[in-house]
Amino acid sequence: MSAARYMPIPPGAVIPGALPDFRIYVRNPQGAYTLWAQEGNKVTAEQLGRLTEGGYTAIYVDIEEQFKYDQYLEDNLGSILENRAASDDQKAEIFSRVSTNVVKGAFETSLGLGTMDRGALQRTQKLIENALQFIQEAKSLQALAKLIGHDYQTYAHATKVLWFTVSFLRLNQGILEQIDPAYPDFEDGRKIEMFRHCAVGALLHDIGKSLVPRAILDKADPLTEVEWEVMKRHPLSGLAMLIDTDIPDFVRKAVLQHHEDYDGTGYPLGLEGTAINALARVIRIIDVFDAMTSRRPYKDPVPPLKAAQIMIGTPEESGKDADLGLTGRDQGMRPCFDRELLKKFIVFLGDVKLGA
Numbered sequence: 001m002s003a004a005r006y007m008p009i010p011p012g013a014v015i016p017g018a019l020p021d022f023r024i025y026v027r028n029p030q031g032a033y034t035l036w037a038q039e040g041n042k043v044t045a046e047q048l049g050r051l052t053e054g055g056y057t058a059i060y061v062d063i064e065e066q067f068k069y070d071q072y073l074e075d076n077l078g079s080i081l082e083n084r085a086a087s088d089d090q091k092a093e094i095f096s097r098v099s100t101n102v103v104k105g106a107f108e109t110s111l112g113l114g115t116m117d118r119g120a121l122q123r124t125q126k127l128i129e130n131a132l133q134f135i136q137e138a139k140s141l142q143a144l145a146k147l148i149g150h151d152y153q154t155y156a157h158a159t160k161v162l163w164f165t166v167s168f169l170r171l172n173q174g175i176l177e178q179i180d181p182a183y184p185d186f187e188d189g190r191k192i193e194m195f196r197h198c199a200v201g202a203l204l205h206d207i208g209k210s211l212v213p214r215a216i217l218d219k220a221d222p223l224t225e226v227e228w229e230v231m232k233r234h235p236l237s238g239l240a241m242l243i244d245t246d247i248p249d250f251v252r253k254a255v256l257q258h259h260e261d262y263d264g265t266g267y268p269l270g271l272e273g274t275a276i277n278a279l280a281r282v283i284r285i286i287d288v289f290d291a292m293t294s295r296r297p298y299k300d301p302v303p304p305l306k307a308a309q310i311m312i313g314t315p316e317e318s319g320k321d322a323d324l325g326l327t328g329r330d331q332g333m334r335p336c337f338d339r340e341l342l343k344k345f346i347v348f349l350g351d352v353k354l355g356a
């Protein structure tokens, strides 16, 4: 049996008592794979313990059963993220995988419908419900920091924007008051609900890109003027897709306005200042930060601190965009952010281990 047939999975993905409907394998020191658990069999805490004692850091799934594994992760995400036996890194890896799959599903099922597929929206809401606690935790920030500098991919980008947004809002709840002045008087349950809505908005902010042709989305070379015009329709497409959903108005506004600039030079409406929805202003900052600090086919990642300096317009950094290999796709370097929010975001970055 070839090694290429097997995909390593973190042991923490298997929760005691769960009944995975896929086979699980272990790999011995000689590199041979042997069946460890049959599908449909309950895996006990003792079995999992023996695995850890045996020094196994990974277990394996047959590539052909990958979709079953992904379904299992999504169905059990809440329990997995609460599993004490799983490390934070394992949880972060699992959360990213599920979230990326959910966003991918939302893009693919909505394609051609012109509206957000109902099932995809429910999956998104369930994901947020199951993961919100984990992504709010301070320790998850460390895991998030490790993802900085990775390749930029639309679905993974959405996951990082969600993660940053939730962590940032948790530490700056005054922003929620800017979104809804009644926020401080909300009951706890309603506060959490509002938080969840913000998270859904962050994850789906680019859903309108599902209507942008792939040839434009994936283009490695700079976009032509015509292609840019098509690309710039995505906030409006996103709004249109969410019209018939139960998503609250402020989230729809955030999706529509996440490319509006504070100085009025953004799109699609050219709104200015606090006329731009506060959640949109937050996503604007985080969206640009993640794009800058990610690897693109046409540029290396900008280190987080440097990205923060450029965004805030530190004099010695301005006007050097060309040196950094940044292109028109990173126009967020201009002073187009809500300065107060940007300052808060930079303070927040101090809480994240920025790494290299």
Ligand SMILES: [Fe+2]
Residues within 6 Å of the ligand: 205, 206, 234, 258, 259
């Ligand atoms: Fe966007």
